[in-house]
Amino acid sequence: MIGKYCSLNGKLTKTKKAVLPIDHIEFAYGFGVYENLRMRKGFVYHIEEHIKRLFDSAKIIDLNHDLDFKQVKNWVEKLIEKNNIKNGNIKMILIGGKKPILYIFMLPPKYIEKKEYRQGIKVTTYNYERFAPQAKALNMLPSYIIFKRAQKENAYDALLIDRDGNIIEGTRSNFFAIKNKTLTTPPLSEVLDGVTRRTVIECAKQNGYNIKEENIPLKNIFDYDGAFLTNTSGKIMPVKTIDEKSFDIIPDNLQTLRKLYDNHISHKE
Known part of the structure; x- marks a missing residue:
């Protein structure tokens, strides 16, 4: 404090x-x-x-x-x-x-290391569905425990996976996948309506990206060019590794979107 x-x-x-x-x-x-x-x-x-x-x-x-x-x-x-x-x-x-x-x-302000934006972050996965996911509620014990386990594996966050094997969101972040100029993110009915999530979608639409709200099966995630998390402190955080498997690179289309987003919010200051 x-x-x-x-x-x-x-x-x-x-x-x-x-x-x-x-x-x-x-x-x-x-x-x-x-x-x-x-x-x-x-x-x-x-x-x-x-x-x-x-x-x-x-x-x-x-x-x-x-x-x-x-x-x-x-x-x-x-x-x-x-x-x-x-x-x-x-x-x-x-x-x-x-x-x-x-x-x-x-x-205190939270800052993400610049190298993590360049090189990407690691996330783990955990099978769990939050109660009333649209509410940012205080009863965070399961998410807290899952996050602590992710930290022990040197991960930035953990992705929550539903009973059908779909990626829902992070314990403290929203999730996107990117392919060419299309962003895919889990349906709003299943996740917290993140403020940064909304702003990323707004920025992406203004810059010619397509948006899909649909399920993202964990087994298919590496069919995309890349993936990223969004939250208030980290803004857009490229994902490099999910559990023990990694994307080959952090794609240029993702880094371009990140720069567009930074410029987008700077105009609101």
Whole structure:
């Protein structure tokens, strides 16, 4: 955590004093939703989309609250001003209960090594289907354990595989495959509607790429030119290795898309 202050239901509070009672049953059971936002040079990327998805996630798990969009955005802006920090990540956690609690606090920025963008990352696979995948919910124990196992194998993330052998998403990322100028990504009904995922699709369409939302069988993944993950911190991360098998190269069409995306979001700053 960075910054001396966090926001607790809109009240700026010193982080050391922002605590929950030990018997808060909703938090203990993971009855809550969250969002991670990326801030660079004082600019918060996609703040509107993140707040909207926070509310959408709450609705999916029947977490009732009386927050409104402008109110939450204002709280984020006041926290940034109070902490006087220009680069970092911002986390929002909305916890359910009779009196819902919205925590907003700041975390150190996460950077991916440049060589990983050039050489690609390693991912592992794990057979698991998330409950209510469209919600960014706090009950992340299975994904947490799977991610830790991936780390032990020196992997960036783990791909979740459904009962039919299809790639769904990463534990903390969305998944795409690329062939020529066509991007294929799992159907939205099966995955979290990632903000970066949406922005990549928007950017790709503007630059003449075709988009397919369909199942991607793990057994067929190496029929594509390449693959990549998307999330808030890493943006577009080329995949080199899946388990013990690798793509021959990180294809030029993928690196071109990555550069187009970086340019696309820089124009929104």
